[in-house]
Amino acid sequence: LIMIVGFIAGITFLAQYPFDDFSAMLWMRHFMAGFFIVFAFFKLLNLEGFANSYQMYDIVAARWRTWGYIYPFVELGLGILYLINIAPAFTNWATIIVLGVSSIGVIKSNLDKRQIKCACLGDVFNLPMSTVTIVEDLTMVAMAVGMLAFL
Numbered sequence: 001l002i003m004i005v006g007f008i009a010g011i012t013f014l015a016q017y018p019f020d021d022f023s024a025m026l027w028m029r030h031f032m033a034g035f036f037i038v039f040a041f042f043k044l045l046n047l048e049g050f051a052n053s054y055q056m057y058d059i060v061a062a063r064w065r066t067w068g069y070i071y072p073f074v075e076l077g078l079g080i081l082y083l084i085n086i087a088p089a090f091t092n093w094a095t096i097i098v099l100g101v102s103s104i105g106v107i108k109s110n111l112d113k114r115q116i117k118c119a120c121l122g123d124v125f126n127l128p129m130s131t132v133t134i135v136e137d138l139t140m141v142a143m144a145v146g147m148l149a150f151l
Contacts, residue, residue, distance in 0.1 A: 008034040036079030042122040043072035049123025057109040095144040103137040
């Protein structure tokens with residue numbers, strides 16, 4: 001997980017190499033695009049496996065199983081919107097809402113010390129739910145809030 005996030009961060013940094021000045025806003029937008037697209041890819045490799053894992057801790061998917069099938073496409077859509085920079089206010093608000101709500105289940109699972117599989121990379125990797133998952137979700141929320149502040 002950390003290696004994948006590191007790769008995305010490095011590639012988005014290198015994408016600014018040809019420019020005279022480093023733009024933190026552009027870096028965040030590209031990072032979020034890469035993050036959502038890559039993480040959606042892993043979830044889509046086994047959509048049913050993701051949905052099964054996700055409903056174990058997500059507060060929406062636990063009540064509405066279909067959300068587990070829709071969520072990877074929402075992530076993919078957000079990634080594309082960040083990449084092409086269409087409707088940035090909508091994209092950032094959607095990110096805040098979607099990942100904010102998702103964070104509730106992650107935080108609750110960690111506080112309850114439940115030993116469950118994290119579905120952040122779909123059903124491909126067997127990663128335990130951990131504090132890293134909370135940091136990942138809340139960092140994305142914070143980045144979206146930061147980008148909204150500078151629109």
